Amino acid sequence: MYELPETAPVRVLFVDDEENMLKSLSRVFMDEEFEVITAPSAREGLRILMETEDVGVIVSDQRMPEITGVQFLAQVREMFPETLRIMLTGYADISATVDAINRGGAYRYITKPWNDEELVQIIRDAVNQYRLVQENRRLTEIVNKQNEELKEWNENLKVRVLEQTTEIRKKHENLKELNERLRSNFKDTVTAFSRLIELGGKKRHAETVATLAMNIAQAMGVSAGEVETVHNAALLHDIGELGIADAILKKDLSEMTPGELxxxxxxAVRGQTAIDAIEELTPAGVLIRHHHEHYDGSGYPDGLRGEAIPLGSRIIAIADFLDRAIQKLHGYTAIDYGLRSVAAELGKKLDPSLYESLRKFAKHVYYVKETDTRKLGEVEVGIAELFVGQVLSRDIYSGTGLLLLNRGVRLDVVKIEAIRRYYRLDPPPHGVFVEV
Structure with a gap:
């Protein structure tokens, strides 16, 4: 029987123009099973790739002279498409992160400064994924070889088919698990982008709009795939505001100068452009483009009217309008005010057919969001006092305002470790609030 060849050693290439950074990375991974290679520039990294076999993972810094990390990863994608590409970037380089995903086909991005344990686990996962893809290729070669042998060994046909089927089933299960992991990573990336967008001050706006929009879409009977597209578009509907001056964004439309307006x-167009190159988000980009179209045709950017506006865009528009109307207020009075504001624009800015679905879910969504946690009973504890089973009574934000976990989440071992990690990386000025 044809035997599976031994797995070749996987090499990981780190590219950074700072020598101290490369030395630090080499120390972090000195005890790992894979081999670490370093390059002080993108040009040297390309030379190493052309001369070295089994480089399965590349980790590149974004800010390098001559050739940036985005440009480097784009070249690697063309020359070595199977190699997994990871970008090292700072929170300030959001545009570079988007470019790394769009142009360089980045598998992950890692923000600076990183946590050593988290970095090691990310690289291990990438190495394992590369090995799985290579192993699947070798398995395909085995299947082809066995098909030729079956013609000569008819007496052993049943046994061989059973062996082959077992092998394929195992690999199929592994590939299915890999696809699920990639899908989870994609969802996490969309969520991360939405939270970065809200660092300007509109905390939970995207999340609330996405929750409302998803419920309305389900009530309208759209397919599961379309519901997910609406949800992703709602989370990212304000991504085009990145780069607009805060002084403009803090104004109402009526207060803006003609140039600012x-x-x-x-x-809206910038938002579509920012994500259009990501195949999975292209349909969401269409919804983002048209979420400021008005039902009566007076909106922008294309002046669409009525049902010519995509249904997902109309859903996001009515959810966005409601949340903007009441986001600075609290309680049922604010919800009623917001719904009255929506009702006044039906047939003008907003689609009248969506109002009943919006009204059906609005009070539930905002009641859960705005309930005074003091009525539940809560206590502030340090991260060392957290234990499995506790329930968060307030949202957890990092020191720089990034939403980490929502209120109502029940803690487990993984979530507790994540909280402690973020409190070390970006600590807020208080402890964690839990129900008692």
């Missing part, structure tokens, strides 16, 4: 009105 023209700049602001570009954000």
């Amino acid at each position: 023209r700049e602001y009105m570009l954000h």
